[in-house]
Amino acid sequence: xxxxxxxxxxxxxxxxAAAKSAYDSGERDIxxxxxxxxxxxxxxxxxxxxxxxxxxxxxxxxxxYASRYIQEVQKRGIEYKLDTTVLNVSDKxxxxxxxxxxxxxxxxxxxxxxxxxxxxxxxxxxxxxxSRCAGIFSAGxxxxxxxxxxxxxxxxxxxxxxxxxxxxxxxRMTFEGAKVKAVxxxxxxxxxxxxxxxxxxxxxxxPLLFSHTIVDIKGEGRVSSVVIAKVDENLQxxxxxxxxxxxxxxxxxxxxxxxxxxxxxxSVQLSPVTGGAxxxxxxxxxxxxxxxxxxxxxxxxxxxxxxxxxxxxGRSAVEYINRKSxxxxxxxxxxxxxxxxxxxxxxLSKSDKLDKLQLKMRVxxxxxxxxxxxxxxxxxxxxxxxxxVTPGEMESxxxxxxxxxxxxxSDKLEVMLKGE
Amino acid sequence: MKKIIVIGGGVTGCSxxxxxxxxxxxxxxxxxxxxxSSGTTKANSGIVHAGFDAKPGTLKAKxxxxxxxxxxxxxxxxDFPFKRNGAFVLCFDKEDLPRLRELYxxxxxNGVEDMFLLTPEEVWDIEPNITHDIAGALYAKTxxxxxxxxxxIAYAENAAVNGCNxxxxxxxxxxxxxxxxxxxxxxxxxxxxxDMVINCAGVHADEINNLVCDKKLTIIPRKGxxxxxxxxxxxxxxxxxxxxxxxxxxxxxxxPTTHGNIITGPTAKDVQDxxxxxxxxxxxxxxxxxxxxxxxxxxxxxxxxxFSGIRAHCTEDDxxxxxxxxxxxYNVAGxxxxxxxxxxxxxxxxxxxxxxxxxxKKKKGFVAKRKAIPHxxxxxxxxxxxxxxxxxxxxxxxxxxxxxxxxxxVDAINRPIGAKTVDGVKRRTRxxxxxxxxxxxxxxxxxxxxxxxxxxxxxxxKNESGKYIVYRKEK
Ligand SMILES: Cc1cc2nc3c(=O)[nH]c(=O)nc-3n(C[C@H](O)[C@H](O)[C@H](O)COP(=O)(O)OP(=O)(O)OC[C@H]3O[C@@H](n4cnc5c(N)ncnc54)[C@H](O)[C@@H]3O)c2cc1C
Ligand SMILES: Cc1cc2nc3c(=O)[nH]c(=O)nc-3n(C[C@H](O)[C@H](O)[C@H](O)COP(=O)(O)OP(=O)(O)OC[C@H]3O[C@@H](n4cnc5c(N)ncnc54)[C@H](O)[C@@H]3O)c2cc1C
Numbered sequence: 001x002x003x004x005x006x007x008x009x010x011x012x013x014x015x016x017a018a019a020k021s022a023y024d025s026g027e028r029d030i031x032x033x034x035x036x037x038x039x040x041x042x043x044x045x046x047x048x049x050x051x052x053x054x055x056x057x058x059x060x061x062x063x064x065y066a067s068r069y070i071q072e073v074q075k076r077g078i079e080y081k082l083d084t085t086v087l088n089v090s091d092k093x094x095x096x097x098x099x100x101x102x103x104x105x106x107x108x109x110x111x112x113x114x115x116x117x118x119x120x121x122x123x124x125x126x127x128x129x130x131s132r133c134a135g136i137f138s139a140g141x142x143x144x145x146x147x148x149x150x151x152x153x154x155x156x157x158x159x160x161x162x163x164x165x166x167x168x169x170x171x172r173m174t175f176e177g178a179k180v181k182a183v184x185x186x187x188x189x190x191x192x193x194x195x196x197x198x199x200x201x202x203x204x205x206x207p208l209l210f211s212h213t214i215v216d217i218k219g220e221g222r223v224s225s226v227v228i229a230k231v232d233e234n235l236q237x238x239x240x241x242x243x244x245x246x247x248x249x250x251x252x253x254x255x256x257x258x259x260x261x262x263x264x265x266x267s268v269q270l271s272p273v274t275g276g277a278x279x280x281x282x283x284x285x286x287x288x289x290x291x292x293x294x295x296x297x298x299x300x301x302x303x304x305x306x307x308x309x310x311x312x313x314g315r316s317a318v319e320y321i322n323r324k325s326x327x328x329x330x331x332x333x334x335x336x337x338x339x340x341x342x343x344x345x346x347x348l349s350k351s352d353k354l355d356k357l358q359l360k361m362r363v364x365x366x367x368x369x370x371x372x373x374x375x376x377x378x379x380x381x382x383x384x385x386x387x388x389v390t391p392g393e394m395e396s397x398x399x400x401x402x403x404x405x406x407x408x409x410s411d412k413l414e415v416m417l418k419g420e
Numbered sequence: 421m422k423k424i425i426v427i428g429g430g431v432t433g434c435s436x437x438x439x440x441x442x443x444x445x446x447x448x449x450x451x452x453x454x455x456x457s458s459g460t461t462k463a464n465s466g467i468v469h470a471g472f473d474a475k476p477g478t479l480k481a482k483x484x485x486x487x488x489x490x491x492x493x494x495x496x497x498x499d500f501p502f503k504r505n506g507a508f509v510l511c512f513d514k515e516d517l518p519r520l521r522e523l524y525x526x527x528x529x530n531g532v533e534d535m536f537l538l539t540p541e542e543v544w545d546i547e548p549n550i551t552h553d554i555a556g557a558l559y560a561k562t563x564x565x566x567x568x569x570x571x572x573i574a575y576a577e578n579a580a581v582n583g584c585n586x587x588x589x590x591x592x593x594x595x596x597x598x599x600x601x602x603x604x605x606x607x608x609x610x611x612x613x614x615d616m617v618i619n620c621a622g623v624h625a626d627e628i629n630n631l632v633c634d635k636k637l638t639i640i641p642r643k644g645x646x647x648x649x650x651x652x653x654x655x656x657x658x659x660x661x662x663x664x665x666x667x668x669x670x671x672x673x674x675x676p677t678t679h680g681n682i683i684t685g686p687t688a689k690d691v692q693d694x695x696x697x698x699x700x701x702x703x704x705x706x707x708x709x710x711x712x713x714x715x716x717x718x719x720x721x722x723x724x725x726x727f728s729g730i731r732a733h734c735t736e737d738d739x740x741x742x743x744x745x746x747x748x749x750y751n752v753a754g755x756x757x758x759x760x761x762x763x764x765x766x767x768x769x770x771x772x773x774x775x776x777x778x779x780x781k782k783k784k785g786f787v788a789k790r791k792a793i794p795h796x797x798x799x800x801x802x803x804x805x806x807x808x809x810x811x812x813x814x815x816x817x818x819x820x821x822x823x824x825x826x827x828x829x830v831d832a833i834n835r836p837i838g839a840k841t842v843d844g845v846k847r848r849t850r851x852x853x854x855x856x857x858x859x860x861x862x863x864x865x866x867x868x869x870x871x872x873x874x875x876x877x878x879x880x881x882k883n884e885s886g887k888y889i890v891y892r893k894e895k
Contacts, residue, residue: 085820101812
């Protein structure tokens, strides 16, 4: 058993930023455990531009953004172990990991930060009927095959789902000479960023079909075509609208799911809405000393927000390690309503003195000309006009000291949309 | 030495081959796909039936009962997953209770032990998630679950170790009389001589029979679709839950798998094409709705995959087992449910029968035991450490959802009748069978396959040879 003050699980942007800020808050006894053979997480396969606009005020590729954080970690001499998979975290903060060199590793940690990222929802998750042949990939797998391994998943492509990875892959496959025949989206709106719809779909004249879904996949051994159809208000396919599209490949971009197997093993309480842990303003979960940040907590669309959130988590973990007493869990619950699907964090301590608090949230539909409102008790402490809010773009609100105090005093904090 | 040809590498063919290699004879299995267990054996309910279902006096009833009793010993000897978990047959309607009683009586006639008629309260005591809309249930404690493809692979590996010759990608297209025996001709032009030819071709057993025999067989392919749930749903039931067949049709089962998932299905629909394994919109909806009749708390959200299997329903309405009207041509046809349950008993019967007919003697040095690939995920820490010390590749996790290491995958490829495809690795190790369905490990499994087999990455197939997963990028 190895004693460690802070064990960080995952060496993606979340884990790296948490490590950096923990170090800068004075902690030296840190290890990052990463199962891949390089640091950087999912950014390594995102070779497109568009990272770091907020953090570095310039447009970087995924690997460039990651390498800045990797350098920060290396400069500080923070220990990390690659090719090391964490198998289990107990509620006593015993972390069991494995690699080829050390065999089984057991750490007894004072604090643990879960920064394990997310995974893609597979075909099975949405019950698409049809052949189970080769040629069906999740969009992220296809991205890795093309960008890292140098192979093409196929030549004629239909993409189901308009999540960001699907949109980006539509462009990427086109660049590589494939024909993207359609992007098919169940909802009447995209779950991706607007800038990706413009830059990846519209600029290439790829048909983007809203309120459509795949009802059948045909192929013997390999995909030969898909049948798509319109859906009604209840999202049920209208079979009379069915049409067949020839293709040899289907990419699925149908949602990302926080990877919380380890959180479960540690009995961390999870939110059924985000799929991530329920946390307080310190990013601490229901288990003392276990923190979460990045995509494992809730799926982000911009890495800049992952880094910010994770720096908070790193700092808080160090505060926790240095505490003399158990944290008091005397909270104001942060609620959401009126079109806001979730808010993170879910709890605010009643007694902690804070200068600012960032609330991150997603809405459940497209709303136009609305206001994003925060209530402390019955008082509107924050209000901002929004021309449009969509489920694909995370919204964020920063509360100042005065607003936080009001919320702590009134014992009620709620986020909502208010139509005009 | 007498030569025996087994056509078909499903559980029927593999188990017969394994029982035959106990004798002094040369056994060859011809299988049309690139792996054993690629037919019906890979996609079914995996239930070791108690035996109350089959009509008394039929071969189905006989071999079901004999087979069921063999599983404890066999699963240890050949090291494949099996559990005797018990089964309910739910009766939803008071009016149907007499028919439940009939089922019970039929079980008694067949010799089923440990069978009870329970009240709803007694049922909920055992499985609280079962619907409250029941009038009673039959409870059969001897019902079990098995991993069907691992069972067939175990049989095949053990047969191979004992000298059986497995010829893969050999599709039999013709059989001609040659001397005392038969010349079995494959699509690629190759041919094999057998003093005895055993037809274990599953849904295609009628076609093989009809190449030779005067008495023709007809097999009607009948599709069954399934939905499989994530392991987090394992709390739902540890007992197999059947529904009583009613005017509404044959029921849908809800059962645990040996690996802790929940399986629901199958539908029953006659289809034209014997290879039509597509799932359908209607079929999946039917599975979902009917399964929720037994367990209302099942939630679509936790489904991780869907698949279907084809029953080899023979118009004879029973197993067809025995030497045909042509000497030296032996049928093991119409092996629909309870075919998996019956396989061990059928195999012993057929091997003894054929040994008798060909006057075969037992050979020395038969190795009955087979060791499975170690499953890192379920090993205690001490054994994990030992394994990694012997081979560090067991310290490298490739499939994160099911925690499958590189050591296991390499073992799966390099065993007798090793995996050649992504699906072959999957059935042997569970890599890619978890909740992300190979999203993360697909390309790493392909890399390992390419390296171990010494072939190019882009030639690795999902299952069917020649149907590639990726293409080389054109530069
Ligand atoms: C395809 C794609 C395109 C994107 N495009 C943009 C964009 O254009 N602009 C932008 O700003 N943002 C973009 N993002 C978002 C941003 O990159 C992600 O939100 C961010 O990378 C998430 O960081 P993370 O550290 O939480 O997760 P990850 O990057 O997924 O890192 C998690 C790490 O944890 C490791 N890990 C997990 N479990 C274990 C375990 N048990 N043991 C050991 N290690 C473990 C994983 O291997 C991984 O390296 C994109 C994301 C994706 C997926
Ligand atoms: C939906 C469903 C549910 C079931 N549930 C259960 C259950 O719960 N319990 C139970 O006991 N049984 C069950 N069964 C039955 C059981 O699955 C089968 O009885 C069993 O798998 C049959 O095995 P087999 O080896 O005879 O056939 P298969 O597994 O189909 O093997 C036949 C093999 O022959 C090969 N072949 C065919 N033609 C040729 C050729 N010309 N040349 C060379 N090779 C050829 C095929 O490729 C195939 O590999 C179920 C079946 C289905 C379809």
